[in-house]
Amino acid sequence: MTTPSHPGPSPAEIQAILRRGVPLAEDWGVEVLAAEAGTALLRLPARPLLLRPGNTVSGPALMGLADVAMWAALLSVSGGRDESVTSTMTVNFLRPAGAGPVLAEARLVKRGKRMVFGEILIRAEGSEALAAHVTTSWAVIAPG
Template identity: 40%
Template sequence: MTTKITIPEIQAILDAELPLVDILGMQVEDVAAGACRVRMRFKPDLVRPGGTVAGPAMMALADLAMYVVVLSLIGPVELAVTTNLNINFLRKPGPRDMIAEGRILKAGKRLAVVEVDLYSEGEEGMVAHVTGTYSIPPQDKAPTIAQLTGAAGA
């Protein structure tokens, strides 16, 4: 099975609709059907008291990885949304880039269950394990964001 979206297509959606991705320094590095790798560059602004990367930043990275996994299977359907995200923090990440490796566990017509492992670049062992569920809008009825906003080309 081949991926239904390319990294440049994903990046166009992120640039247009999710400025938080750029603010947090996240970048999609690899995408395959049902799998991806996403990086969040280390920034001192993401460190919380205790010297660890803040949990909300790690959750955002995991959520982006889940979104990319889902898009790899269904294509550029911008309105697929998170319905559940569960994270287990396993150990303190080091002051370095965070890597998310996402993969599909089960893909149905309306829901997709995804798993994401979070790592500190260059360190052994996961720093967090994430599972989540995405709701997939009906393909024949799902408007794109451009259609909803009346943007050119809709």
């Protein structure tokens, strides 16, 4: 657990952990813009590979972004060590995200000893309109 005298890992450190743990995040160019106190803001840059017909970011790309955003939020409160795994994810696609960069804002809603519940809001960069609303639960696995 981090304290004010022992700050958590920086966004750059969390980004490095994410990219090592989920190599797809590196392939997609996922960036950690902020991560602290159980919240995280991640950016998925525009990439033709991630588009679906209709010239918008695909559902699988948005779900992957949501998943790593929640892990970044967890890493922000665990000193950069967290081996928890996704148990459930519910995604409500509200509107197309478009072909440009996408932002995911994750927050821990409840962090228990065995389960974590979180929420992720996804929107096109530069827009306030939600493209997707995601809720997720994770099974806590203590670091080895």
